[in-house]
Amino acid sequence: MTTFVExxxxxxxxxxxxxxxxxxxxxIFKATEVVNFAHASLLLAGGYVTAVLxxxxxxxPALGVGIAGAAVVGSxxxxxxMRRYRGADHSVLAIVxxxxxxxxxxxxxxxxxxxxxALGDPWGDKLLTVGDITIAQTRVAxxxxxxxxxxxxxxxxxxxxxxxxxxxxxxxxxxAALMGVRLGRVSLSAWAxxxxxxxVAALFLTVFPTPGLERATSLAALKAxxxxxxxxxxxxxxxxxxGLIVGVTESFATGYQSDLTFLxxxxxxxxxxxxxxxxxxxxxxxxxGTKELARV
Amino acid sequence: MSxxxxxxxxxxxxxxxxxxxxxxxxxLLLALPFYLDRFWLQAGLFAMAAAIGxxxxxxxxxxxxxLSMGHSFFLAVGAYGYCVFAGESGEENGRQLxxxxxxxxxxxxxxxxxxxxxxGLFSPIAGRLRGAxxxxxxxxxxxxxxxxxxxxxxxxxxxxxxxxxxxxxxGFDFDDTEVVIAAVPFGSSEKLWYAGLFALLVGGLxxxxxxxxxxxxAMNAIRDHRIxxxxxxxxxxxxxxxxxxxxxxxxxxxxxxxxxxxxRTVPDYFGMILALEYLAMIVIGGLGTVAGAVVGAAFVALLxxxxxxxxxxxxxxxxxxxxxxxxxxxxxxxYGAAIVAVVLFLPGGLTRLSVPMVRRFxxxxx
Numbered sequence: 001m002t003t004f005v006e007x008x009x010x011x012x013x014x015x016x017x018x019x020x021x022x023x024x025x026x027x028i029f030k031a032t033e034v035v036n037f038a039h040a041s042l043l044l045a046g047g048y049v050t051a052v053l054x055x056x057x058x059x060x061p062a063l064g065v066g067i068a069g070a071a072v073v074g075s076x077x078x079x080x081x082m083r084r085y086r087g088a089d090h091s092v093l094a095i096v097x098x099x100x101x102x103x104x105x106x107x108x109x110x111x112x113x114x115x116x117x118a119l120g121d122p123w124g125d126k127l128l129t130v131g132d133i134t135i136a137q138t139r140v141a142x143x144x145x146x147x148x149x150x151x152x153x154x155x156x157x158x159x160x161x162x163x164x165x166x167x168x169x170x171x172x173x174x175x176a177a178l179m180g181v182r183l184g185r186v187s188l189s190a191w192a193x194x195x196x197x198x199x200v201a202a203l204f205l206t207v208f209p210t211p212g213l214e215r216a217t218s219l220a221a222l223k224a225x226x227x228x229x230x231x232x233x234x235x236x237x238x239x240x241x242x243g244l245i246v247g248v249t250e251s252f253a254t255g256y257q258s259d260l261t262f263l264x265x266x267x268x269x270x271x272x273x274x275x276x277x278x279x280x281x282x283x284x285x286x287x288x289g290t291k292e293l294a295r296v
Numbered sequence: 297m298s299x300x301x302x303x304x305x306x307x308x309x310x311x312x313x314x315x316x317x318x319x320x321x322x323x324l325l326l327a328l329p330f331y332l333d334r335f336w337l338q339a340g341l342f343a344m345a346a347a348i349g350x351x352x353x354x355x356x357x358x359x360x361x362x363l364s365m366g367h368s369f370f371l372a373v374g375a376y377g378y379c380v381f382a383g384e385s386g387e388e389n390g391r392q393l394x395x396x397x398x399x400x401x402x403x404x405x406x407x408x409x410x411x412x413x414x415x416g417l418f419s420p421i422a423g424r425l426r427g428a429x430x431x432x433x434x435x436x437x438x439x440x441x442x443x444x445x446x447x448x449x450x451x452x453x454x455x456x457x458x459x460x461x462x463x464x465x466x467g468f469d470f471d472d473t474e475v476v477i478a479a480v481p482f483g484s485s486e487k488l489w490y491a492g493l494f495a496l497l498v499g500g501l502x503x504x505x506x507x508x509x510x511x512x513x514a515m516n517a518i519r520d521h522r523i524x525x526x527x528x529x530x531x532x533x534x535x536x537x538x539x540x541x542x543x544x545x546x547x548x549x550x551x552x553x554x555x556x557x558x559x560r561t562v563p564d565y566f567g568m569i570l571a572l573e574y575l576a577m578i579v580i581g582g583l584g585t586v587a588g589a590v591v592g593a594a595f596v597a598l599l600x601x602x603x604x605x606x607x608x609x610x611x612x613x614x615x616x617x618x619x620x621x622x623x624x625x626x627x628x629x630x631y632g633a634a635i636v637a638v639v640l641f642l643p644g645g646l647t648r649l650s651v652p653m654v655r656r657f658x659x660x661x662x
Contacts, residue, residue, distance in 0.1 A: 029428075035427070035428035035432075037431075081640070085639065085640055087643060090427075091361060091363055091427050091428070092639055092643075093639075094363065094427070094431065095575060095579050095635065095639065096636055096639045096640070098572060098575055098576075099576070099631075099635030100632070100636060101572075101632075102572060102576070102628055102631070102632030102635070103628075103632035103633060103636075106625050106628040106629055106632065107629075110625050222435070225432045225435060226432065226435075226436070228432075229428075229429060229432045229433070233428060233429065264444075264446070264447030264448075265446070265447060266443060266447075267443070269439065269443075270439050270440060270443045273435070273436035273439045273440065274436070274440075276432075280421055280424075280425060280429070280433055281420055281421065284424045284425055284429070285429075286429075
């Protein structure tokens with residue numbers, strides 16, 4: 001039972017981190033209808049900046065610079081590449097983001113090389129024990145930080161002018177533009193927000209118990225894709241639910257691995273994708289996604 | 297209807313020069329094994345295998361608009377399928393491997409069919425989803441594939457992979473026993489070169505037939521306007537599933553060829569980077585055409601080989617392990633940038649460059 005609760009809590013904590021990444025992904029999709037396959041490399045960029053700077057300027061300033069850095073990289077991608085595309089087909093733009101991803105990931109993995117970079121977080125490998133249940137402090141921090149950021153984001157999305165213009169642009173770009181919403185700024189800010197959320201997620205993907213920032217971190221970040229898809233690409237609620245489902249599934253599949261040996265080693269990495277496929281079989285638009293209806 | 301779909305323009309007046317070009321090109325390709333050394337033949341063979349796979353992906357992503365990031369999974373099914381069908385049961389590297397020991401030509405056919413069947417199993421997803429949803433759903437295939445390849449040790453050999461049986465057609469072995477033809481010793485590369493050319497030719501012609509005929513029209517209609525296509529009587533879900541199966545069969549054939557070239561299959565090769573490379577090929581070459589797939593495949597497959605070969609004389613490119621930009625990385629920069637540049641500045645891909653600029657501009661004005 002203790003194991004179960006510990007795994008559940010660990011899964012929820014990882015899930016909230018995945019939700020952060022998926023949220024950024026969904027924000028870009030809502031604002032610009034572009035599926036951003038370069039998201040994992042934005043995350044890697046944020047993590048890399050933090051890892052490189054934390055020795056010189058301390059952890060918190062480094063994290064701040066990392067977040068800002070990822071936001072800048074995101075906006076730069078939007079400004080230099082996405083905005084230049086004049087066609088109407090958004091699936092072609094998705095392929096462009098794959099090109100951007102190849103560029104960014106190659107550069108970052110080349111810089112990281114075979115190293116494992118520490119991010120210098122203050123929690124280290126300390127544990128928190130409540131009753132029988134032991135959980136790493138980093139996991140608690142991840143959950144609290146993610147919950148906080150998601151709340152702030154959702155409130156901003158609901159009540160600020162920025163949020164309103166974002167939602168208007170998602171609803172109907174032409175009308176929004178006629179009402180004075182500047183679509184360029186909306187999509188620029190979406191990319192910046194997505195980048196900074198990814199940078200925070202990078203921190204929590206690389207702290208204890210994971211060894212640190214390495215090449216494989218971008219693979220871990222990829223799990224946010226099934227999270228976003230199984231929740232529904234155009235739904236912020238879906239991103240949260242999807243993130244949590246992916247986190248908990250992964251945690252249980254890894255934790256109970258010894259009972260699941262017939263499924264082979266490393267099944268935990270695969271489980272989120274299988275859940276996604278199962279959900280898509282029943283609900284092709286994801287759990288909370290808008291079903292596409294067309295009048296003919 | 298005919299003016300809304302992308303019907304290939306009839307280039308009747310330019311038939312003759314084009315025919316001569318084709319003739320010269322095929323003669324050149326047929327003659328190359330007599331002049332090139334093994335390194336370049338291997339590179340060329342890789343390009344051919346890649347071209348076959350890319351043709352398949354282009355049918356799916358280019359012509360039908362269905363994004364697939366799982367192409368390398370089907371390549372793996374083809375490659376490992378061939379090994380299992382043709383290989384003998386026995387011990388290899390201290391591991392018991394299962395093999396059916398069938399004739400190799402039958403193994404090739406069965407491996408291609410197996411890849412198609414794998415694509416068919418995915419059809420409940422492939423028929424219903426589109427765009428990014430399908431792209432990310434197919435991403436799952438890569439992870440499933442890697443998981444199976446590493447864990448189903450008695451079929452795949454696990455991490456170390458397994459040896460690929462030599463292809464043998466009507467008593468003729470495509471192995472390294474040297475046959476001297478016109479004073480040129482023919483090894484496996486030289487022999488496989490012709491098998492590869494033949495496979496590419498058949499695959500290319502078949503795909504061209506599909507694209508120019510009724511199915512091609514239907515596929516383009518689904519890509520351009522799914523609902524209108526449905527209204528006109530195109531069974532959208534069935535077409536999507538069918539194209540998915542066809543494209544996985546192409547990938548299976550490409551996988552068999554790659555296995556034969558490598559002479560050993562390892563699971564690491566069939567990862568996500570390979571799937572992204574195939575997407576890069578069709579975007580760079582040109583979406584939706586056979587020629588685009590072939591040109592893009594040649595570009596993406598030959599680039600790392602060229603950079604490796606000439607890394608000494610190229611600026612900025614360093615030898616692997618020396619800390620600088622390795623040829624592999626340099627080529628990834630190049631085709632990553634090429635994807636972005638092609639989509640932004642050259643919609644239609646590299647094959648569009650062959651059309652004389654003047655003619656294109658004059659047509660746009662009119």
